Amino acid sequence: MQTDSNTFAKGWAPPLEGNDATAAVEWLLKFAARHRASDIHLQMESEACRVQLRLDGFLTQIGTLPAEPAKLILGRVKYLAKLKTYVESLPQDGRIAGGEVGLASDVRVSTYPAVTGEKLVMRLFYEGDQLAFDQLGFPTEVQDIIEEQLAIRSGMILLTGPAGSGKTTTIYALLQRLLDKDACHIITVEDPVERVLPGIMQTEIDLERGLTFAKALKHLLRQDPEVLVIGEIRDEETAAMALRASMTGHLVIATLHAGSCRGVVERLNALTEDPNLVASQIRLILNQRLVRRVCSNCSSEGCQECLGSGLKGRVPYLEMLQLSKLDHESMEAKRLAKLDPSFSFEQSRKYLLSQMLTKETEINRHTA
Numbered sequence: 001m002q003t004d005s006n007t008f009a010k011g012w013a014p015p016l017e018g019n020d021a022t023a024a025v026e027w028l029l030k031f032a033a034r035h036r037a038s039d040i041h042l043q044m045e046s047e048a049c050r051v052q053l054r055l056d057g058f059l060t061q062i063g064t065l066p067a068e069p070a071k072l073i074l075g076r077v078k079y080l081a082k083l084k085t086y087v088e089s090l091p092q093d094g095r096i097a098g099g100e101v102g103l104a105s106d107v108r109v110s111t112y113p114a115v116t117g118e119k120l121v122m123r124l125f126y127e128g129d130q131l132a133f134d135q136l137g138f139p140t141e142v143q144d145i146i147e148e149q150l151a152i153r154s155g156m157i158l159l160t161g162p163a164g165s166g167k168t169t170t171i172y173a174l175l176q177r178l179l180d181k182d183a184c185h186i187i188t189v190e191d192p193v194e195r196v197l198p199g200i201m202q203t204e205i206d207l208e209r210g211l212t213f214a215k216a217l218k219h220l221l222r223q224d225p226e227v228l229v230i231g232e233i234r235d236e237e238t239a240a241m242a243l244r245a246s247m248t249g250h251l252v253i254a255t256l257h258a259g260s261c262r263g264v265v266e267r268l269n270a271l272t273e274d275p276n277l278v279a280s281q282i283r284l285i286l287n288q289r290l291v292r293r294v295c296s297n298c299s300s301e302g303c304q305e306c307l308g309s310g311l312k313g314r315v316p317y318l319e320m321l322q323l324s325k326l327d328h329e330s331m332e333a334k335r336l337a338k339l340d341p342s343f344s345f346e347q348s349r350k351y352l353l354s355q356m357l358t359k360e361t362e363i364n365r366h367t368a
Helices: 021-034 067-080 140-150 167-181 213-223 236-247 261-270 275-281 325-332 345-354 360-364
Strands: 039-044 048-055 058-066 092-096 107-114 117-124 155-160 186-190 201-204 227-230 251-255 282-294 311-322
Touching: 021 039, 021 067, 021 117, 039 067, 048 067, 058 067, 067 092, 067 107, 067 117, 140 155, 140 167, 140 282, 140 311, 155 167, 155 236, 155 261, 167 186, 167 227, 167 251, 167 282, 186 213, 201 213, 213 227, 213 236, 227 236, 236 251, 236 275, 261 275, 261 282, 261 311, 275 282, 275 325, 282 360, 311 345, 345 360
Parallel strands: 155 251, 155 282, 186 201, 186 227, 227 251
Antiparallel strands: 039 048, 039 117, 048 058, 092 107, 107 117, 282 311
């Protein structure tokens, strides 16, 4: 059988002859890995299966698969991920060992029933993709302030930004920097652990067993950590535990969903009854996005490496708030409107454009 000829990517020709699902799955994963896709989307429809890759944050249609071989491919993926192959009416989550499909890292698998048929998403991870602190692409002045704050073993460093904005990559880079400069006991609580970091005690919450962020933190504080990483502060109990940890001589690094640096303060205030405590513990807030980087191979002209887009890879677009004494006083008095970023999105825009790292249209997508 042949695939749809109306495709967006050159080289799209998965082996479907003989309905060999094993070969087709491996080909699909390696094709995605060659283009450094973060996710593969397979959406069953009435007569075909739509195939999309998430490339540098953008969902890009690659082609379609005929319905019958597509069902065999979905079944093979579910089998490898140790899911129930006969179940299509309930969501399932699993993981494929990289070695089983010729990849260096595991593949996370999620299925979900949709009205047109089953939807399957595979998340890919890449060995060596973890960036060092000085490879994150932060301006020098931002790097210097973060370095100063990492040296203080108390208080809170908070990160915010939408899903897929690089928060986990940034946190892992900060932790590696801590280890490189001064060996210390670092414990993380994540959902899930995306990459294993040697020298760090990483733990994963498990809601089915009742292991929430708050419950994990309660016990992990007895494990003598110097630095505590919280995947996300979601509720009042987790916020209280995080604040308690920062008060008792621990550096707490965490994420919290908000739209701005000021929004982080507002959100944390909403999760606690003591705004003075929040004011006393927050030291630094980073609010980041990722914008696509100008392709280094063709300088934005468009080539096979970037699939003709002129953009390949991503670079952070951010604002930062380093809390001063006056900021703390404003927070205690609930005058949050006075909290202005130490490094603004406008400064970030000027930096990225002056270094020709991205295009203005890319930045505008995050400011509209």
